[in-house]
Amino acid sequence: MELRHLVDLENVETEKIMNILTMAGAIMRNPSYYSDSCHAKVMATLFYEPSTRTRMSFEAAMLRLGGSVIGFNDPQNSSVSKGESLKDTITMVSNYADIIAMRHYMEGAAKAAAMFSRVPVINAGDGGHLHPTQTLTDLFTLIETKGRLDGLTIGLCGDLKYGRTVHSLIKTMSRFKNNKFVLISTPELNVPDYIKSFMDKHGCEYKQAASLESEIGGLDVLYMTRIQRERFKSEEDYNRQKGVFILDSEKMKKAKSDMKVLHPLPRVDEITYDVDDDERAMYFKQSEYGLYARMSLILHILENGDKRLDRRPQPNTEKCCGNLKCITHFEHYLPKIEIDGKCGYCESKLL
Numbered sequence: 551m552e553l554r555h556l557v558d559l560e561n562v563e564t565e566k567i568m569n570i571l572t573m574a575g576a577i578m579r580n581p582s583y584y585s586d587s588c589h590a591k592v593m594a595t596l597f598y599e600p601s602t603r604t605r606m607s608f609e610a611a612m613l614r615l616g617g618s619v620i621g622f623n624d625p626q627n628s629s630v631s632k633g634e635s636l637k638d639t640i641t642m643v644s645n646y647a648d649i650i651a652m653r654h655y656m657e658g659a660a661k662a663a664a665m666f667s668r669v670p671v672i673n674a675g676d677g678g679h680l681h682p683t684q685t686l687t688d689l690f691t692l693i694e695t696k697g698r699l700d701g702l703t704i705g706l707c708g709d710l711k712y713g714r715t716v717h718s719l720i721k722t723m724s725r726f727k728n729n730k731f732v733l734i735s736t737p738e739l740n741v742p743d744y745i746k747s748f749m750d751k752h753g754c755e756y757k758q759a760a761s762l763e764s765e766i767g768g769l770d771v772l773y774m775t776r777i778q779r780e781r782f783k784s785e786e787d788y789n790r791q792k793g794v795f796i797l798d799s800e801k802m803k804k805a806k807s808d809m810k811v812l813h814p815l816p817r818v819d820e821i822t823y824d825v826d827d828d829e830r831a832m833y834f835k836q837s838e839y840g841l842y843a844r845m846s847l848i849l850h851i852l853e854n855g856d857k858r859l860d861r862r863p864q865p866n867t868e869k870c871c872g873n874l875k876c877i878t879h880f881e882h883y884l885p886k887i888e889i890d891g892k893c894g895y896c897e898s899k900l901l
């Protein structure tokens with residue numbers, strides 16, 4: 551199936567994902583071969599929310615493929631600050647760019663953008679929902695460092711509630727055989743219900759845990775995450791959660807000799823700096839792998855040529871999304887859509 555947009559990897563066949571990862575390896579090993587592959591193509595990076603790695607690696611990816619980049623990294627410098635809607639912004643940018651990478655603070659925003667865009671939209675993170683290109687980065691890192699995507703015991707530690715990278719990673723790694731998840735968090739920051747339902751539906755083995763120290767010895771991969779300060783209702787709520795799980799070199803002594811530590815970054819205090827020198831710490835290499843994963847993704851999406859995308863009918867509903875951070879509560883012209891009994895934008899319960 552052709553890859554039109556990348557909103558959620560759930561809608562991408564495993565074969566396509568593997569092709570993207572294989573090509574990422576080929577690009578990494580011979581970048582000059584691909585240096586003119588996107589000649590005369592333009593990518594728009596629309597970042598409504600701060601970023602270092604995702605925006606810069608997308609921009610570097612397009613430039614290293616011979617293309618060009620336009621866009622904004624602060625919506626206050628665009629007509630969004632004058633009240634322009636997401637629909638109108640996307641419609642305009644579709645006139646100027648061949649492909650859009652968008653990060654937004656509202657959950658489901660990428661789906662909404664894809665509905666109105668006439669060029670492919672890549673979800674570069676939508677609030678606390680999903681971050682599929684981080685998952686491509688993570689999978690490529692696992693292939694390069696563990697040599698496989700199956701039979702792994704993966705510990706996910708920290709903010710599993712708001713950590714969009716965690717949600718995308720679980721959804722995607724659930725499709726590979728014999729992976730087990732150890733969800734290490736406080737009760738308040740455990741994974742959302744729709745992720746638990748997803749694991750249950752796909753027969754995925756997982757357990758919840760409250761101690762990193764007691765679990766680390768059984769892990770093949772430890773995926774550390776930052777407590778997502780910007781998603782909390784109050785500073786007090788955040789302060790109650792920060793600093794609960796910290797990986798340091800003492801805990802690393804209990805880990806397997808071939809365990810790998812991943813982190814989408816940025817880190818705050820959840821990994822101490824002495825861990826950086828441990829050869830099992832992969833997080834900086836991981837961010838480099840993200841460049842090749844995104845170069846490959848751009849090539850896969852643009853291989854469909856210059857044709858303009860049509861709008862596809864969506865399964866409408868009268869019900870409202872129960873998630874107050876869903877894009878439907880802010881961009882009121884959006885049709886309400888229902889997919890598998892959930893909000894078609896952010897996967898939350900419909901009311």
Ligand code: CP
Nearest residue numbers: 601602603604814815
């Ligand atoms: N991993 C990640 O999304 O980092 P940025 O927020 O810096 O893009």
